[in-house]
Amino acid sequence: MMKTYQALSIVTPAGQRIAKGxxxxEIRSWRPAQLPLKNLLIVENQNYLSEDGDEEPGIAVALVDIESVHDWREDEVGAETASYWAAGYYAWVIGNVRLLKQPIEVMAKRKIYQINLQQLEI
Known part of the structure; x- marks a missing residue:
């Protein structure tokens, strides 16, 4: 049975680092339209997708929940977030991480997008 998931593409190796907890x-220049985001599919891809319509092959690696988003603070810079701090960004708080038993090849796209897949094994 097919199910629709909301997905977010993340450049390698950050997708695997999210999947492993x-x-x-996740630091972004924009906020999601609504919170919480439950069962958000993390898709790891190779390149930053900066233009509308950009997409490339990726690998779905985990399901996560985004419970909250706050202004990114300088004291949150670290290996798990970013190598430097800049004002005006948002920190998406990642929780309830569920690693997929089998990574799945899917398309990586910009922003939050919809993807139809068979029921995932976690």
Missing amino acids: IKTL
């Missing part, structure tokens, strides 16, 4: 914040 190492990376607990």
Whole structure:
């Protein structure tokens, strides 16, 4: 049976670091339209997708929940988030990480997008 998931693409190796519970914040220049985001599919890809319509092959690695988003603070810079701090960004708090038993090849796209998949094994 097919199910629709909301997905977020993340450049390698950060997707794997989220899947392993190492990376607990995702830093973005924008906020999601609504919270919480439950069962958000993390798709790891190779390149930053900076233009509307950009997409490339990726690998779905985990399901997560984004419970909250706050202004990114300078004291949150670290190996699990970023190598430097800049004002005006948002920290997405990642929780309830569920590693997929089998990574799945899917397309990586910009922002939050919809993807139809068979029921995932976690």
